[in-house]
Every structure is written in C-alpha cells, then in structure tokens.
Amino acid sequence: MIRSDRRSWPLAIWLALLSGYVDAIGFQQLGGYFVSFMSGNGTMLAVRLAAPHGPLAGAVAILAMLLALFVAGVLVGTLIRLALPRIGQVAVLLLVALLLGGVGVLGGWTAPAMVLAMGAANATFERDGEVSIGVTYMTGTLVKIGQHLAHTVAGRELWGWLPYLLLWSGFLVGAGLGALAYPLWGLASLAAAVAGALIAAGAAWRLCPAA
Structure with a gap:
C-alpha cells in the first residue's frame, strides 16, 4: 500500500x-x-432496523441515503480514473473541490455533496483497479499500524508502521480542526476544505506520469 510509493505519503496524509x-x-x-x-x-442503520421502536429508532432513510451517496461518489471517482488514466487523480480531486464548494456551499445541497465528495476522494489512490490507500476510513489503517508494529517487534522491519500512524494522525488532526471551525463559522468552514482539495489537486498534478 503506502510503502510502494513514498511520493504519495504527503498527499495521502493531507487528504486524510x-x-x-x-x-x-x-x-x-x-x-x-x-x-x-x-x-x-x-452500525447505526443496523441498530435502527433491528430495534425500530427502541431509543435509537428513526433516521433509517437518512442513513441509507448517506451510504448510497458514498458508494455513488466512489463509483463516479473510479469512472473518472478509468476514463482519464494519466490525470484521473487530479480530476477526482477537482471534483471533490467542486462538490465541497460549488454544490456544497453555493447550491444548498451541503450534506449530499460532502458525502459524494468523501466517496470520490477514495478513488484518489488506486493500483490495479483497487483502492491502494483509503483516505476516509481509518479502521484499516489502525490494523496496518498493528501489523507493522508486530513486524517491528519481530525484527523484520523498523519503520513500516510510521506512514500509517501519520495517516491516522492526519485524520485525527483534521477532525479536531473541523470540530473547532464549525461552531465559529458554520458551513462557511467548508471554504478551507475547498482550498485543501485544490492544493491536493495541484500536488497530484506534479505526481502525474509523463505523457
């Protein structure tokens, strides 16, 4: 995964x-x-379906919509990568910026736009048609940290766990910043996310293979 292309580490951590x-x-x-x-x-959807009259009842339609939109975002992002093999990474990140900015802030469809953008972002790093670095889900990253720490303890490698720790830490720092920004600026906080996606697109352009 990350170890196979060290040039991707900074961009992956930034996207996390x-x-x-x-x-x-x-x-x-x-x-x-x-x-x-x-x-x-x-998990919340399963709990609500299993206990429709319990304390966590309701919002099944909302949760189902969020899941469907996320998958749709991955689908669109992957189609872009297939259609534009050389600059697909850049195009996906520009789509993320467009969704978070043009649709999310200006169009009034903020929540669906955010979910679509996060789904599409996972198509940023692909190898052989599969996601090579997931940038929005961190459970697998924690598993990788544990696996590579085991290899370190066994004396097979020294720092294999570090990029995964940085990836997870990036997500954690970003979540903390978002938690601080939203009470102060509301949805206008997404302007920083748009800027971040554009910066990522610029970095991805520099990583594009030569024509």
Missing part, C-alpha cells in the same frame, strides 16, 4: 486530514451522522 475535517463538520451539521465514516453509519 481533509477528510477528517469534512467529517467533523458534517457530523455536527447532521446532528450525529457521518459523511465519511460509513462503518459508523452502517
């Missing part, structure tokens, strides 16, 4: 920070639902 930032804003805007952490939404 961006994803954490957007997720924290979305979490507050939606009153406890996630725009990038779909495992959490999936």
Whole structure:
C-alpha cells in the first residue's frame, strides 16, 4: 500500500486530514451522522432496523441515503480514473473541490455533496483497479499500524508502521480542526476544505506520469 510509493505519503496524509475535517463538520451539521465514516453509519442503520421502536429508532432513510451517496461518489471517482488514466487523480480531486464548494456551499445541497465528495476522494489512490490507500476510513489503517508494529517487534522491519500512524494522525488532526471551525463559522468552514482539495489537486498534478 503506502510503502510502494513514498511520493504519495504527503498527499495521502493531507487528504486524510481533509477528510477528517469534512467529517467533523458534517457530523455536527447532521446532528450525529457521518459523511465519511460509513462503518459508523452502517452500525447505526443496523441498530435502527433491528430495534425500530427502541431509543435509537428513526433516521433509517437518512442513513441509507448517506451510504448510497458514498458508494455513488466512489463509483463516479473510479469512472473518472478509468476514463482519464494519466490525470484521473487530479480530476477526482477537482471534483471533490467542486462538490465541497460549488454544490456544497453555493447550491444548498451541503450534506449530499460532502458525502459524494468523501466517496470520490477514495478513488484518489488506486493500483490495479483497487483502492491502494483509503483516505476516509481509518479502521484499516489502525490494523496496518498493528501489523507493522508486530513486524517491528519481530525484527523484520523498523519503520513500516510510521506512514500509517501519520495517516491516522492526519485524520485525527483534521477532525479536531473541523470540530473547532464549525461552531465559529458554520458551513462557511467548508471554504478551507475547498482550498485543501485544490492544493491536493495541484500536488497530484506534479505526481502525474509523463505523457
């Protein structure tokens, strides 16, 4: 994964920070639902379906919509990568910026736009048709930290866990920044996310293979 292309580390960590930032804003805007952490939404959906009259009843349609929009974002992002193999990474990140800015802030469809953007962001890093670095879901990253720490303890490698720790830390820092920004500026906080996505697109352009 990350170890295979060290040039991708800084961009991946930056996007993890961006994803954490957007997720924290979305979490507050939606009153406890996630725009990038779909495992959490999936658990909440299952609980509500299993106990429709319990203390957590309701919001099934909202959760189902969030999950569907996330998958749709991944689908669109992947199609872009397939259609534009050389500059697909850049195009995906420009789409993320467009969704967070043009549609999210100006169009009034903020929550769907955030979810679509976070889904699409996961198509940024692909290898052989599969996601090579997930930038919005961190459970797998924690697993990688544990696996590579085991290899370190066994004497097989020294620093293999570090990029995954930086990836997770980036997400955590971003979420903290989003949690601080939203009470102060509301949805206008997404302007920083748009800028972050544009910066990422510029960095991705520099990583594009030669024609």
